[in-house]
Amino acid sequence: MPSSPVDLSAAPRVVVGTAADLIYKVGLSMLGADRVPTAKANAWAAVCADQERARIREENARILHSVR
Secondary structure, three states: OOOOOOOOOHHHHHHHHHHHHHHHHHHHHHHOHHHOOOHHHHHHHHHHHHHHHHHHHHHHHHHHHHHO
């Protein structure tokens, strides 16, 4: 009778998934729903940071051009 393969990654996946869920719930209860980081908030922060870097580059280019 052939033995079925054992999935060695199943237990670690369950542990990581459970830990992530627990961390999210603790963060939600401690920080509140409006302060828990989300993918949408992270994406918006990245857009804002990109815009700020572009503004700084333009300002630096303008200053360097006026000095020459």
